Amino acid sequence: xxxxHFLANPARFRRFSQRVLPSLGFATVLMLAxxxxxxxxxxxxxxxxxQTVRIMFLHVPSAWLSMGGYALLAGLGASLLVWRxxxxxxxxxxxxxxxxxxxxxxxxxxxxxxxPMWGTYWVWDARLTSMLLLFFLYLGHIALSRAYDExxxxxxxxxxxxxxxxxxxxxIKFSVDWWNTLHQPASVTRLDAPAIHxxxxxxxxxxxxxxxxxxxxxxxVRTETEIDRRRLENAAVQEEEAAA
Amino acid sequence: MSGFTALLVRDLRLVWRRPGDVxxxxxxxxxxxxxxxxxxxxxxxxxxxxxxxVLWCAALFAALLSLERLFAADYEDxxxxxxxxxxxxxxxxxxxxxxxxxxxxxxxxxxxxxxxxVAFGLDGGSLLALFATxxxxxxxxxxxxxxxxxxxxxxxxxxxxxxLLALPLCVPTLIFGAGAVETLAAGEGLWTHLAILGALAxxxxxxxxxAIAAALRQAGE
Numbered sequence: 414x415x416x417x418h419f420l421a422n423p424a425r426f427r428r429f430s431q432r433v434l435p436s437l438g439f440a441t442v443l444m445l446a447x448x449x450x451x452x453x454x455x456x457x458x459x460x461x462x463x464q465t466v467r468i469m470f471l472h473v474p475s476a477w478l479s480m481g482g483y484a485l486l487a488g489l490g491a492s493l494l495v496w497r498x499x500x501x502x503x504x505x506x507x508x509x510x511x512x513x514x515x516x517x518x519x520x521x522x523x524x525x526x527x528x529p530m531w532g533t534y535w536v537w538d539a540r541l542t543s544m545l546l547l548f549f550l551y552l553g554h555i556a557l558s559r560a561y562d563e564x565x566x567x568x569x570x571x572x573x574x575x576x577x578x579x580x581x582x583x584x585i586k587f588s589v590d591w592w593n594t595l596h597q598p599a600s601v602t603r604l605d606a607p608a609i610h611x612x613x614x615x616x617x618x619x620x621x622x623x624x625x626x627x628x629x630x631x632x633x634v635r636t637e638t639e640i641d642r643r644r645l646e647n648a649a650v651q652e653e654e655a656a657a
Numbered sequence: 658m659s660g661f662t663a664l665l666v667r668d669l670r671l672v673w674r675r676p677g678d679v680x681x682x683x684x685x686x687x688x689x690x691x692x693x694x695x696x697x698x699x700x701x702x703x704x705x706x707x708x709x710x711v712l713w714c715a716a717l718f719a720a721l722l723s724l725e726r727l728f729a730a731d732y733e734d735x736x737x738x739x740x741x742x743x744x745x746x747x748x749x750x751x752x753x754x755x756x757x758x759x760x761x762x763x764x765x766x767x768x769x770x771x772x773x774x775v776a777f778g779l780d781g782g783s784l785l786a787l788f789a790t791x792x793x794x795x796x797x798x799x800x801x802x803x804x805x806x807x808x809x810x811x812x813x814x815x816x817x818x819x820x821l822l823a824l825p826l827c828v829p830t831l832i833f834g835a836g837a838v839e840t841l842a843a844g845e846g847l848w849t850h851l852a853i854l855g856a857l858a859x860x861x862x863x864x865x866x867x868a869i870a871a872a873l874r875q876a877g878e
Contacts, residue, residue, distance in 0.1 A: 494871070549825040556821055560812035569875045570808045574822060577804060577868050581826050584857070588829035592836060 421498040423640045430633045441630050444623035451616040466613075468526040474621035475519035476540075478628050479547060482512025486554060487579035490572030500636070502568035503643065505575070506558055507635035511628060513551035519544055539593035543586045550578045564643070660745035661753045668757035678723070679761050686719040686766060690773050701778045708777035709787060709838035713831055716766045716791060717798060721823055723762050724802040725809075725816045727754055732810050732876065741877045751869035752862075755796075755803040763795030779838075786841045793854040794834040800861040801826045807872035830857055 452470035459466035486505055493501040523541060524534045535541070558571035672679060693711045694704055731737040740750045770791050771784040779787065805823035809815040837850035 546825045546828060549821070553818075553822040553825065556818055557808060557812070560809065560814065560818055562813075566811070566875065570812075570872060573868055573872050573875075574808055577826070577864070580864060581829075584829050584860070585825070588832045592832040 421496070421500050423500050423503065423643075426500050427637060427640055430637055434630070434633055434637075437626065437630050437633070441623065441626040444619070444626055448616065448620040448623040452620060456613055456616045462530060465526055465529050468522050469613075470617055470620045471624075472519055472522040472526060473617060474624045475515045475522065476544060477621060478624055479512050479516035479519055479544070479551075482508060482515060482628065483547060483550065483575070483579060483582065486512065486575040490575035493568060493572045494576070500640075502565070502572070503639040504632065504636045505554075505571065506568065507639050508632045509551060509555045509558065509571075511631045511635065513548060513555060515624075515628065516544060516548040516551055520548060537593065539590045542593070543589045546585050546589070547582070550582070554578070564646070660743060661749045664740075664750055664753040665757050668754065669760065672757070672761045678726075679765065682719050682723045682762055683765055683769060685722060686715050686769065687773065689715040689718060691776075694777070704777045705779060705842075708774055708779050709783070709835045711777070712770045712773060712787060713791070713794075713835040716770060716795065717824075717827055717831060719766060720758075720762050720795065720798045721802055721805075721820050724758065724799075724806045724823070725819055727758055727803055727806040728810050728873065728876075729806075729815075737873065737877055741874065747870040747873060748866040751803065751807070751866045751873065755799045755865075755869070758803065759796050759799040763791070763799055767791035767795060782841060783838050786838045786847055789847070789851060790834040790837045790854060793851060793858060794830045797830045797854075797858045797861045798823075798827055800858075800865040801830075804865045804869050804872065807869045807876065810872070810876040830854065833857065 448470070452467055456467065456470070458464050485508055489501040489505040489508065492498045493505065520541070523544070527536060527541075528534050554571050554574055557574055558567040561567040561570070690711060693707065697703060697707070728737065731740065740747060743750070767788055771779075771788045774784045774787050802819070802823045805819045805826075808822060809819045812818055833850050833853045837847055837854070840850060841847050
């Protein structure tokens with residue numbers, strides 16, 4: 414973390430990200446293309462689930478990234494509250510919708526996968542429900558950070574919320590698991606392979622890394638946009654003050 | 658500790674002088690609960706099954722409804738600035754505000770819920786379980802809701818935002834609160850659920866006052 418402190422200055426971060434972004438974007442496209450090729454053409458179809466198992470290559474990494482994204486929000490929130498890093502606020506603002514999108518992708522692909530496998534778009538499965546609640550936590554963070562006339566207040570409120578949310582996530586997860594065993598008469602059979610075969614594991618991990626690249630790319634681009642937006646707003650305020 | 662009691666007594670006295678504010682919340686609770694049999698139908702079996710969930714959800718909504726004003730009045734008339742300057746910890750002030758909220762909403766809701774439960778055909782044991790879970794669970798709602806209220810202080814559309822922030826965080830309490838009555842009906846013991854509700858309340862008690870105080874500090878800046 415200490416080595417990253419030099420990036421706390423938005424102007425320095427901008428120089429850094431402008432140098433990194435083109436090659437990162439290029440790498441992301443290449444990796445995603447190869448990952449999707451592996452997922453669709455190289456990985457074998459499941460003997461039980463058929464072709465639908467390929468949804469997993471998008472579904473599972475999205476779930477991982479949406480959870481990691483919330484941890485990132487909490488980390489950024491802590492560094493905003495503790496060190497008052499101006500960049501942490503902008504990056505949290507940039508990262509929250511990206512994380513929420515990954516959660517939404519996870520929910521949508523899960524629902525599309527559930528239709529052929531479980532016969533319904535939605536079951537109150539513990540994992541689905543906790544992912545839905547994570548999505549709601551993201552929505553709360555996004556709404557709160559944009560609910561104030563002074564953006565700094567929204568940033569700090571959202572930072573506190575992210576920290577509280579990250580403490581609560583394991584509790585929510587645990588209680589939803591418990592609730593599910595109370596209510597669910599074990600109608601959902603999941604794919605209970607004792608170990609995933611390499612022919613599936615390798616494309617899955619490859620897709621996870623490429624989507625991680627995509628995540629980082631999107632967050633960096635959106636952080637740049639947030640820096641520009643904040644500058645424009647400040648400039649507009651100064652202009653108004655000068656005119657008055 | 659004197660600051661804590663002073664603030665608590667002051668808040669309770671304010672409510673005492675305008676009892677209508679509490680009355681509206683309790684009336685909302687009753688009306689919301691009564692709507693469910695009207696919407697779902699009067700079959701006793703169905704009503705018995707959904708009773709705990711309905712009463713718990715309605716209590717959650719009623720508690721949230723009254724939370725919007727928890728810090729807002731103090732924020733608008735400058736009391737909050739005085740609390741920030743006061744020589745005793747802001748965390749205690751936050752705890753006092755949540756305690757007073759619980760006394761004027763959580764406690765009456767816990768007492769009222771079993772009465773409504775009778776109308777849903779719950780038996781004596783279930784009514785007692787309902788009362789016990791609400792009594793242990795509503796402090797958590799007051800604390801988490803207090804945090805949401807502090808975070809949304811001065812925000813646009815703070816009421817809807819407050820609900821969006823607080824509801825996902827209240828899910829564990831809801832699950833174990835409403836679940837307790839159901840496990841009792843299934844012939845299992847109640848203690849696990851009550852113990853977990855107590856644990857949730859203690860976690861909330863140990864964490865939220867600090868978060869509320871942090872939120873209030875940045876609202877006062």
